[in-house]
Amino acid sequence: MLVIGNIKSKLNSFLIEIGALSYFTSRFFKNAFKRPFEFKEFLRQCYNMGNRSLLLVGITGFIIGLVLTLQTRPTLMEFGAVSWMPSMVSISIVREIGPIITALVCAGRIGSGIGAELGSMRVTEQIDAMEVSGTNPFKYLVVTRVLAATLMLPLLVIVADAVALFGSYLVENTKGNVSFMLYFNQVFNSLEYSDMLPATIKTFFFGLAIGLVGCFKGYYCKKGTAGVGKAANSAVVFTSLLLFIIDFIAVLIADIFYEL
Amino acid sequence: MNYNNTNIANTKVVLEIKDLHKSFGDNHVLNGFNMLLHQGENLVIMGKSGSGKSVMIKCLVGLMEADSGTISVMQNDITKLNQEALDILRADIGFLFQGSALYDSMTVRENLEFPLRRHIKKFNKTVDTEKLVIEALENVGLVSAINLMPDELSGGMKRRVALARTLILQPKIILYDEPTSGLDPITAKEIIILMQEVQKKYNTSSLIITHDVDCARVISDRMILLIDGIDYAVGTFKELSTSQDPKVKAFFKQ
Ligand SMILES: Nc1ncnc2c1ncn2[C@@H]1O[C@H](COP(=O)(O)OP(=O)(O)O)[C@@H](O)[C@H]1O
Ligand SMILES: [Mg+2]
Numbered sequence: 001m002l003v004i005g006n007i008k009s010k011l012n013s014f015l016i017e018i019g020a021l022s023y024f025t026s027r028f029f030k031n032a033f034k035r036p037f038e039f040k041e042f043l044r045q046c047y048n049m050g051n052r053s054l055l056l057v058g059i060t061g062f063i064i065g066l067v068l069t070l071q072t073r074p075t076l077m078e079f080g081a082v083s084w085m086p087s088m089v090s091i092s093i094v095r096e097i098g099p100i101i102t103a104l105v106c107a108g109r110i111g112s113g114i115g116a117e118l119g120s121m122r123v124t125e126q127i128d129a130m131e132v133s134g135t136n137p138f139k140y141l142v143v144t145r146v147l148a149a150t151l152m153l154p155l156l157v158i159v160a161d162a163v164a165l166f167g168s169y170l171v172e173n174t175k176g177n178v179s180f181m182l183y184f185n186q187v188f189n190s191l192e193y194s195d196m197l198p199a200t201i202k203t204f205f206f207g208l209a210i211g212l213v214g215c216f217k218g219y220y221c222k223k224g225t226a227g228v229g230k231a232a233n234s235a236v237v238f239t240s241l242l243l244f245i246i247d248f249i250a251v252l253i254a255d256i257f258y259e260l
Numbered sequence: 261m262n263y264n265n266t267n268i269a270n271t272k273v274v275l276e277i278k279d280l281h282k283s284f285g286d287n288h289v290l291n292g293f294n295m296l297l298h299q300g301e302n303l304v305i306m307g308k309s310g311s312g313k314s315v316m317i318k319c320l321v322g323l324m325e326a327d328s329g330t331i332s333v334m335q336n337d338i339t340k341l342n343q344e345a346l347d348i349l350r351a352d353i354g355f356l357f358q359g360s361a362l363y364d365s366m367t368v369r370e371n372l373e374f375p376l377r378r379h380i381k382k383f384n385k386t387v388d389t390e391k392l393v394i395e396a397l398e399n400v401g402l403v404s405a406i407n408l409m410p411d412e413l414s415g416g417m418k419r420r421v422a423l424a425r426t427l428i429l430q431p432k433i434i435l436y437d438e439p440t441s442g443l444d445p446i447t448a449k450e451i452i453i454l455m456q457e458v459q460k461k462y463n464t465s466s467l468i469i470t471h472d473v474d475c476a477r478v479i480s481d482r483m484i485l486l487i488d489g490i491d492y493a494v495g496t497f498k499e500l501s502t503s504q505d506p507k508v509k510a511f512f513k514q
Contacts, residue, residue, distance in 0.1 A: 120364075125357045125361040126361050126362070126364070128323050128361065130363075132355045133374060133378065133379075134350055134351060134375065135374065135377060
């Protein structure tokens with residue numbers, strides 16, 4: 001009974017959180033179209049986010065490419081289907097693994113960063129100071145960060161995909177003596193628009209979720225230094241959960257289109 | 261008990277709070293607080309920590325919404341203003357935050373330029389941002405720090421930069437939230453002297469929140485003790501410090 005009660009109250013607070021986040025999201029869209037647009041701050045955020053996550057995303061992608069290829073190789077060999085490797089790896093990376101792994105890494109890197117930054121700005125009254133000096137802090141801080149995350153995530157996913165495919169090629173090249181041209185010819189032959197398009201659209205939503213949740217947690221941070229840590233931490237947890245939900249919905253929708 | 265006899269009482273009222281109530285759930289912080297600030301006056305508000313001083317001052321500038329009561333700033337009821345009008349009014353009110361609240365991703369220069377983004381219209385067209393920044397920093401003796409980041413500054417320097425940022429729009433009223441808290445006594449004294457210089461130079465009206473008795477003695481024309489969420493006692497420093505009321509006496513006992 002205790003366990004059920006616990007789950008019930010967790011679910012309850014999760015739903016309340018979703019409600020508050022929806023309100024925050026509508027506030028974001030209202031403010032996003034108000035002039036003037038804080039273009040300089042937007043660019044600064046784009047640069048920061050890209051700069052902070054590029055290396056991490058690259059390394060993760062590279063290792064994923066290596067591991068995926070190394071682990072699949074023996075199985076494919078058993079069936080004598082090693083030549084399918086490029087198409088198999090490229091489809092699984094571009095459709096699913098690249099976007100979701102990159103998004104999870106960025107939830108940890110970008111989402112927690114935003115949560116901690118806005119949280120400490122809230123706690124040290126910097127957000128209040130902006131408000132009294134006549135700058136709308138929601139537009140200056142939140143809108144710019146959310147838009148930057150929405151734009152940067154697809155770009156980071158493209159980098160991750162490319163590096164992962166390169167990692168996979170390295171394995172094939174050393175183990176199977178496949179040339180660069182041959183490998184990537186097969187990759188591009190097997191990839192279709194129907195793989196790329198839904199995967200890319202999905203990544204915009206991943207970015208939006210990372211930006212929104214990070215800002216939401218930071219902007220409503222509780223007072224005290226413990227509050228900042230909690231804002232950063234729960235931004236990551238909540239975003240990760242949300243990413244899987246979005247991914248699931250995206251796959252469902254894409255599936256409907258495949259059947260048509 | 262009548263503490264209400266001061267010579268400034270005849271000048272114009274720039275700030276007025278009547279019957280202000282504010283609660284957070286069951287925590288009734290303000291229960292009918294009243295206050296008047298006259299033109300050119302230095303009014304000190306003292307109260308224990310957690311007594312609602314910051315809440316009161318935040319209601320004053322519209323950062324928090326009061327549950328009930330009226331707040332008028334230079335004859336404007338701030339609860340009835342729209343965002344646009346509120347922003348314009350805020351340009352005339354300087355707010356020095358408790359912990360300085362410098363933007364820590366920006367240099368000192370950018371910190372000072374920030375309020376000008378919105379309010380440069382307040383000055384005539386020929387005014388130069390750079391000149392305003394330098395002048396504000398000269399007022400606090402920190403022109404040399406113009407390109408530093410806030411984390412490169414000491415606590416006292418931060419407070420001064422924050423004061424410069426408050427002054428840059430040349431406000432008519434300045435609200436100080438514990439301007440000397442967290443500073444050593446010597447630095448605290450420097451900040452107090454600076455506040456007095458500012459007052460003389462720009463003829464501002466000031467509302468100073470503090471629990472530093474020395475600060476109150478030096479700077480106050482009049483004082484209000486905020487106890488139990490109301491303006492428990494009002495008067496000059498001399499009147500209050502010689503009061504026989506045990507709750508009032510507790511503040512001055514050292
Ligand atoms: N945003 C808030 N939410 C809930 N309670 C608050 C909030 N801000 C202040 N309080 C409560 O109001 C009371 C007064 O706080 P404050 O005005 O900061 O005290 P001080 O007089 O030290 O400045 C405290 O009990 C504090 O917990
Ligand atoms: Mg306070």
